[in-house]
Amino acid sequence: MTLRAELMASLRGEPVEKPVFGVYDWFVEHRDLDWKRFFGLGLAQVNHATVTKLLRPHLEIVEEKSPVGCCEVRRDVYWKTDIGELHEWYLGEWRQEHLVKKPEDYLILARAFSDADVLPALDAFTRSEAAVGDGGMTLAVPAVNRTPFQAIQIDYAGLEQFSVDIAMEAPELLELIEVMNEVSCREFEQIRRLPVEHVKLWENLTLETMGPALYRKYLAPLYRRILGILGREQKLVVHYDGKLKPIARDIGDLPFDGVDSLTPPPEGDMTVEEARQAWPDKYLWLHPRLGWYTEDERALRGHIRSMVAAAGGKRFCLMISEDIPHEPARTIPLVLEELGHVPDRGNAPRQQK
Numbered sequence: 001m002t003l004r005a006e007l008m009a010s011l012r013g014e015p016v017e018k019p020v021f022g023v024y025d026w027f028v029e030h031r032d033l034d035w036k037r038f039f040g041l042g043l044a045q046v047n048h049a050t051v052t053k054l055l056r057p058h059l060e061i062v063e064e065k066s067p068v069g070c071c072e073v074r075r076d077v078y079w080k081t082d083i084g085e086l087h088e089w090y091l092g093e094w095r096q097e098h099l100v101k102k103p104e105d106y107l108i109l110a111r112a113f114s115d116a117d118v119l120p121a122l123d124a125f126t127r128s129e130a131a132v133g134d135g136g137m138t139l140a141v142p143a144v145n146r147t148p149f150q151a152i153q154i155d156y157a158g159l160e161q162f163s164v165d166i167a168m169e170a171p172e173l174l175e176l177i178e179v180m181n182e183v184s185c186r187e188f189e190q191i192r193r194l195p196v197e198h199v200k201l202w203e204n205l206t207l208e209t210m211g212p213a214l215y216r217k218y219l220a221p222l223y224r225r226i227l228g229i230l231g232r233e234q235k236l237v238v239h240y241d242g243k244l245k246p247i248a249r250d251i252g253d254l255p256f257d258g259v260d261s262l263t264p265p266p267e268g269d270m271t272v273e274e275a276r277q278a279w280p281d282k283y284l285w286l287h288p289r290l291g292w293y294t295e296d297e298r299a300l301r302g303h304i305r306s307m308v309a310a311a312g313g314k315r316f317c318l319m320i321s322e323d324i325p326h327e328p329a330r331t332i333p334l335v336l337e338e339l340g341h342v343p344d345r346g347n348a349p350r351q352q353k
Contacts, residue, residue, distance in 0.1 A: 002134035002135075003020060003042065003044040003134060003135050003136060004044075004132075004133070004134045004135065004136060004137055005134070006018065006020050006044075007020045007022070007044060007136065007137055007317060008137065010283075010314070010315060010316065010317060011198070011235075011257075011258075011283055011315070013281075013314055013315055014314065015313055015314055016311075016313060016314055016315075016316060016317075017340075018339060018340040018341065019308055019311075019316065019317055019318055019339050020044050020317040020318070021042070021043055021044065021317070021318045021319070021320075021332075021335055021336055021339055021341070022043065022044035022045065022046045022136060022317060022318070022319050022320070023035075023038075023043055023044070023045055023046065023319070023320040023321075024046055024048070024319070024320065024321050025045060025046065025047040025048060025128075026048075027320060027324060028045060030093075031324050033324070033328055033329075034329065038328075038332050038333070038336075039135060040343055041332075041333050041336045041337075041341060041343045042336045042339075042341025042342065042343065043332060043336060043341075044135060044136040044137075044317075045132055045135055045136035046136055046137060046138075046139065046319070047128040047129075047131070047132050047136065047137070047138040047139070048128075048138070048139050048141050048200065049124040049125040049127075049128040049138050049139070049140060049141065050121060050124055050141050050142070050143055050145070051120065051121055051122055051124070051125050051140040051141065051142070051190075051191060051194055051196060052118055052119065052120060052121055052142050052143045052187045052190050052191060053118070053119045053120075053121040053143060054116050054117070054118060054119075054143045054144070054183070054187075055116065055117040055118075055119065056112055056113060056115075056116045057115055057116075057117075058081050058082060058111050058112060058114055058115065059079060059080070059081055059111075059112040059113075060079075060080040060081075061077065061078070061079055061080075062077070062078040062080060063075060063076065063077050063078075064076045064078075068091065072091060072092055073091075073092060074089060074090070074091055075089060075090040076088075076089045077089065077090070079099060079108070079109075079112055081108055081111045081112050082111070083107065083108060083111050084105075084107075084108040084111075085108070086099040086100070086105055086108055086109070087099070098155075098156060098157055098158040098161065099156045099157070100152075100156050100157035100158070100161055100162075101161070103165055103170040103172045103173065104172060105172075106152075106157075106165075106170070106172035106173045106175065106176040107172050107175070107176075109152075109156060109176050110172075110175050110176040110179045110180075113176075113179050113180055113183050114179060116183050116186075118143075118183065118186040118187050118189075118190050119190070120190050120193065120194055121143075122194055122195075122196075125138055125140055125194075125196060137198070139198050139199065139200040139237065140191060140194070140196035140198065140199045140200070141199070141200050141201075141202065142184065142187040142188065142191060142199075142201075143187060144180065144183065144184060144187065145200075145201065145202045146201055146202050146203055146204070147181075147184065147201060147203065147219060147222055147223070148176070148177050148180030148181050148183075148184055148222075149177060149210075149214075149218045149219055149222075150201075150203050150204065150205065150219075151180070152173070152176060152177065152180070153166075153209065153210075154204060159209055163209070166210075166214065177218065181222055181225075184222065184226070185222075185225055185226065185229060188226050188229040188230060189229055191230070191234070192229055192230055192231065192234065196234065197233070197234060197235060198234075198235050198237060198257070199230065199234055199235065199236050199237070200236075200237045200238070200239065200260065201236065201237075201238050201239065202239050203238050203239050203240060204239055204241060204242075205219075205238070205239070205240045205241070205242060205244075206240075206241070206242020206243045206244075207242065207243045207244060207245075207246050207247060208242060208243055209242075211246075212246045212247050212250070215247050215250065216247075216250060220250060220254065223236075223238075223254050223256070224254070227254070227255050227256075235257035235258070236256055236257055237256065237257055237258040237259070237260050237283065237285065238256055238258075238259060238260060239260040239261050239321075240259050240260065240261070240262065241260075241261040241262070241263055241267070241268070241287065241321070241322060242263075242267070242268060242269075243268055243269040244259075244262075244268065244269065244270055245269045245270050245274070248270065248274075248275075248278040248279075249278070251278070251279065251282075252278050252279050252282075256282060257282065257283055258282055258283030258284065258285060258315075259275070259279065259282055259283075259284060259285065260285040260319075260321065261285060261287045261319065261321040261322060262275055262284055262285065262286055262287060263286075263287040263289060263322065264288075264289055264307075267289060267290075267322075271310065272284070272286060272307050272310035272311055273310045276310060276311060276312045280312075281315070282315065283315045283316065284311055284315065284316040284317075285316075285317060285319050285321065286307060286311065286316055286317065286318050286319065287318075287319050287320075287321050287322050288303065288304065288307060288318060288325075288335070289303070290322065290323055290325065290326065292304075293325035293326040293327065293331045294326045297334060300331065300334060300335070300338075301334070301338045304318070304335055304338045304339065305338065308339070318335070318339070320332075
């Protein structure tokens with residue numbers, strides 16, 4: 001059976017005899033490792049492809065790049081609307097300054113998203129599926145790849161500014177959330193019409209940044225709207241890589257298909273046993289603790305065996321989804337061997353990025 005077939009069978013709920021160990025496409029694109037070797041040993045690749053396009057008539061985005069020192073690049077990004085302009089900048093991969101500096105800036109963002117038209121954009125998904133072939137799968141992602149609450153917190157305002165403004169219930173922020181929620185629902189209405197089965201939201205959620213009350217007030221109602229739009233044929237997976245125990249019951253009550261990048265303590269706060277008990281039917285995309293990869297072979301194998309046993313025999317896989325393991329040339333093959341994968345099965349991605 002190919003890696004793709006094994007992964008899809010596990011998603012359907014068939015018994016997992018040889019758990020899939022996969023890696024996000026982002027790491028394949030951005031980390032210079034011997035991916036060809038790993039794929040040959042049985043590592044799967046999980047791609048992500050944006051399947052909608054936003055046309056925002058009130059927004060122009062301008063980018064400027066400039067060198068910093070010998071080998072860094074600074075990227076300045078300007079969001080320009082007819083009521084004002086916002087600025088953020090990056091050094092290499094990392095954002096150094098967010099768009100929002102004060103509550104009034106949310107109004108400019110709301111203008112940027114007002115009257116947005118949502119179009120289907122399946123080309124990237126089609127190319128990704130052709131590239132990954134039998135070596136993995138592609139998850140469909142909306143253009144605004146998180147729920148608005150999370151996108152504003154993480155991408156537009158930053159945690160400090162957002163935390164103050166949501167605590168004060170700044171009307172400018174609440175207006176932006178409302179505007180973006182409507183755009184998000186229109187995105188999922190387009191996705192519903194597309195030939196994609198598995199859809200993902202990059203929530204990067206941990207309860208440390210909001211608490212249960214805000215989750216129940218702002219996120220859970222929108223999830224229910226989105227899930228109602230998708231129906232039963234399309235499956236939604238949410239990237240929840242932090243602390244979840246205070247909302248474990250809420251997650252169980254929401255008909256998500258799966259929880260992505262679930263990480264045991266101390267990074268997270270739920271063991272695999274606790275997660276499986278709380279969510280017996282959800283698919284668990286399990287992220288082994290990064291600290292495990294620093295231990296010796298016997299200890300690492302033991303951790304992997306315990307994780308597999310705790311997952312309960314169905315609806316799970318293991319992932320490289322937060323960072324590259326320590327000593328990857330040693331540890332990735334070791335995990336694949338422990339999981340029972342056989343080298344050179346000819347099902348590696350057809351095009352490694």
